[in-house]
Amino acid sequence: MKKQLRTLLGTLAVGSLLASCGKKENGQLVGSRNRPTWKGINPYGMVYIPSGSFHMGPSDQDVSNTFVNRPKSVSIQGFFMDDTEITNNEYRQFVEWVQDSIAHTILDHKQEVEDGGANETVLDWEQDIDWTDESLKDLYYQGGDRLSGKKELNVDKFIVNYEEYKWQEAAHDVRDPKRRQSRSKYIARDKVAIYPDTLVWIRDFAYAYNEPMTRNYFWHPAFDDYPVVGVNWKMAKAFCWWRTKLWNTYRGSGKDGVNIEDFRLPTEAEWEYASRGGHDLAPYPWGGYYTRNSKGCLLANFKPGRGNYPEDGGQYTVKADAYFPNDFGLYNMSGNVAEWTITAYVDNTSGLHDLDPDYRYDAKENDPIAKKRKVIRGGSWKDIAYYLQTGTRAYEYQDTTKSYIGFRCVLTFLGRSINDFN
Numbered sequence: 001m002k003k004q005l006r007t008l009l010g011t012l013a014v015g016s017l018l019a020s021c022g023k024k025e026n027g028q029l030v031g032s033r034n035r036p037t038w039k040g041i042n043p044y045g046m047v048y049i050p051s052g053s054f055h056m057g058p059s060d061q062d063v064s065n066t067f068v069n070r071p072k073s074v075s076i077q078g079f080f081m082d083d084t085e086i087t088n089n090e091y092r093q094f095v096e097w098v099q100d101s102i103a104h105t106i107l108d109h110k111q112e113v114e115d116g117g118a119n120e121t122v123l124d125w126e127q128d129i130d131w132t133d134e135s136l137k138d139l140y141y142q143g144g145d146r147l148s149g150k151k152e153l154n155v156d157k158f159i160v161n162y163e164e165y166k167w168q169e170a171a172h173d174v175r176d177p178k179r180r181q182s183r184s185k186y187i188a189r190d191k192v193a194i195y196p197d198t199l200v201w202i203r204d205f206a207y208a209y210n211e212p213m214t215r216n217y218f219w220h221p222a223f224d225d226y227p228v229v230g231v232n233w234k235m236a237k238a239f240c241w242w243r244t245k246l247w248n249t250y251r252g253s254g255k256d257g258v259n260i261e262d263f264r265l266p267t268e269a270e271w272e273y274a275s276r277g278g279h280d281l282a283p284y285p286w287g288g289y290y291t292r293n294s295k296g297c298l299l300a301n302f303k304p305g306r307g308n309y310p311e312d313g314g315q316y317t318v319k320a321d322a323y324f325p326n327d328f329g330l331y332n333m334s335g336n337v338a339e340w341t342i343t344a345y346v347d348n349t350s351g352l353h354d355l356d357p358d359y360r361y362d363a364k365e366n367d368p369i370a371k372k373r374k375v376i377r378g379g380s381w382k383d384i385a386y387y388l389q390t391g392t393r394a395y396e397y398q399d400t401t402k403s404y405i406g407f408r409c410v411l412t413f414l415g416r417s418i419n420d421f422n
Contacts, residue, residue: 036258040418043247043411046080047329048418049274056272056357058391059283070350074357076273078417081266082408084320084331085227085339086239088218091196094242098158098194103129103136155195162241163189168360188362192238197230197401204403213316213403225319227337227406233265233374233398236340236407240264243409266410267358268343268375268393275333275378275390277326283389285326285333291385299323300335301381302388309381316403317381334388337406338380338396345373345395363398372397380404 025033042048057071104110104123111124130136141147141154170186201213217223218230231239243263251258266274279287286299293299298312300323309315313322314336321331344361352359363372373395379387382404386392396405 038258038414040413040415041260042418043080045082045084046409046411047083048413049076049079049081049270049328050417051078051413052076052273052278054273054276054280056269056391059281059389070348072350072352072354074269074273074354076270077356078413078415079266079270080411080413081270081274081328081330082410083325083329085337085406085408087225087320088228089224091228091231091239092218092224094239095158095195097242097246098160099139099153100125100129102139102157103131106135106139107133156193158195159191159193160238160242161189161191162238163187164237164241166362190234190238192234194235194238196228196235197232200230200401200403210403225321226317227320227332229317229337229403229406230401231340231406232401233340233396235401236265237342239407240409261412261414263409263411265340265342265407267356268341268377269352269357270410271339271341271377272390274328274330275326277328277330277333279327283391285330285390286324287327291388300332300388302335302379303382303384314381332378334378334390335383336381337378337404338376338383338387338394339378340396340405340407341375341377343375344371345375345393369397372399374398376405 053073053075055071056074101123104125104127107127107129109124109127109129110121112119112121114120139153139157141152145154146152164187166186166188173186174180196218198214198218201210201217217226218228240263244260247263248259251260275285276282277285277287283289284291284299288299291299291302291304298304301312301314301318303309304311312335317336320336322336323332325331326333342358342360344359344363346359349357349359361371374397376394376396377392379385379389379392379394387394396402
């Protein structure tokens with residue numbers, strides 16, 4: 001009798017559950033109801049680059065360049081892109097975050113927060129940092145490293161630990177769950193010293209007086225709105241990781257807590273597509289064939305003629321929003337500083353897919369130097385006009401810092417078109 005009663009009660013409970021579920025959805029397939037809302041974002045300082053196709057490669061009769069960048073029609077998914085190169089002051093926000101996070105860690109400024117039903121210990125950013133605290137003394141230069149007795153932070157201590165998921169490696173691993181590796185195998189963790197290498201202004205130019213730029217370029221307010229330089233490829237990636245973390249931490253305090261797609265460096269194809277500004281075969285971002293306008297004024301910051309550096313208005317770099325933007329609203333896609341992309345450099349790109357083409361390679365410390373090449377685009381203040389062309393490819397080694405290479409971030413657009421949200 002008891003057994004029959006338990007069976008009856010169990011049947012009634014299941015029936016009640018099914019009835020309630022059916023009542024909630026009226027018996028229809030309507031999808032999960034417990035989904036956060038998503039209206040998209042319009043990131044500050046970024047412009048929307050719509051999806052489209054273009055002819056990637058040389059825009060003129062450049063026989064030698066066709067061997068390393070064969071013309072090809074490709075399609076690109078829409079994305080947001082910084083309207084200017086990342087500036088000194090924007091990068092300084094990252095440096096100060098790393099500096100403060102190290103201090104908070106040393107001072108044991110922590111708090112417990114609930115995350116998915118479990119408590120997690122995180123840094124308490126609301127607590128004030130007492131920079132005179134004796135436990136922070138190791139963050140400053142000590143003894144013989146001090147210059148004229150000044151108390152200065154040791155920038156070599158500014159190291160960030162960041163991580164990223166290796167999607168390509170995970171996607172090509174075996175699909176059999178019994179043979180598949182632990183997820184940790186696909187999580188790459190790295191330590192990166194993130195303070196800009198200010199000595200590049202001296203090291204890049206032999207027998208030239210550039211000490212004032214080394215002393216002043218990154219920290220002096222006169223250069224706040226100038227593009228950051230002395231940043232290698234890994235430092236640029238670490239900045240993108242931090243920028244994503246910064247946004248998601250802020251967004252997590254809101255109602256839905258939906259994370260955005262990661263900020264990242266652009267692929268080579270995205271960079272070229274954005275640089276052209278909708279002018280498919282134009283050799284320069286402004287759409288024309290020449291580096292001067294009808295009045296004879298130079299249209300970018302580069303090395304005119306045989307080396308009249310200040311003729312274009314800048315002896316070195318200029319403000320990140322100098323000159324006119326292209327038709328996508330992007331400033332200095334040619335000249336000022338060349339820009340890192342996420343793409344690994346290979347001589348022949350003809351084998352890449354025509355849908356969002358890209359080639360990645362995670363070079364290890366002991367890899368041959370040729371495998372550490374990463375594509376840079378756009379030319380710089382010290383380059384001749386050839387390197388300013390939208391179809392010109394160049395490269396630099398991922399662990400190298402230069403006084404003429406910076407970067408800007410992109411963010412993949414989630415959806416068909418930004419117009420869908422209007």
